[in-house]
Amino acid sequence: MTREPRDAPQFYLTAPSPCPYLPDRQERKVFTHLIGARAVGLNDQLTLSGFRRSQTIAYRPACERCRACVSIRVRVAEFHPSRNFRRVLDQNADLLGVVGRTEPTAEQYSLFRSYLDARHGEGGMADMTILDYSMMIEDSHVESRLVEYRAPDPQAPGETLLLGACLTDLLADGLSMVYSFYAPDQQRRSLGTYMILDHIERARRLGLPHVYLGYWVEGSRKMAYKARFLPQERLGMNGWERVG
Structure with missing residues (x-):
């Protein structure tokens, strides 16, 4: 037993x-x-x-x-996209975000591998195999979803291309973006930014107050983008404190 x-x-x-x-x-x-x-x-x-x-x-x-x-979370109800954020939304108006179960695919792993090789070739995840990727997606005892972001395939009418994906946890008070990855050759789209904006809108539709973005580190170029999503709250010695 x-x-x-x-x-x-x-x-x-x-x-x-x-x-x-x-x-x-x-x-x-x-x-x-x-x-x-x-x-x-x-x-x-x-x-x-x-x-x-x-x-x-x-x-x-x-x-x-x-x-x-520092842990940060976006205040969904008060968030309004800036001009630059609206431009990112316009650039990705053709994308379709599809929410699915946490079931890994070879297509996802191919994109994940391209993302790691281009942006995190020397990081701790650089040697992840397809089995490691599958475990990252599947191994969970909480309520998780995988959001795929797809665009029309110009070479095959009626088909789509996977350009990004995000593993997301559904919490009592928000959405937590556990891990996201995207096509490294689509820099014009700013896909990382777009996926955060999309999650903010998804949380808004669900009536959830927060989107958790993980850790922000002042002075780290890797983490600088997270500070742009205002207003947000940062967890300090006195609890969650509003910024912006």
């Missing part, structure tokens, strides 16, 4: 490793498991406390001398 784990989650601390965002720094993470019947509620609670999900793990930075990683 399979038993549910004890009600109180057990937390663990990783060993120090090089920080992927700021040079000459070490990072540590505190993490716990998201499994069984408790996973959905626990994921909601931990997200409010600044945790992120990766498969069946919820984690948060726990660096001894650094607090640079």
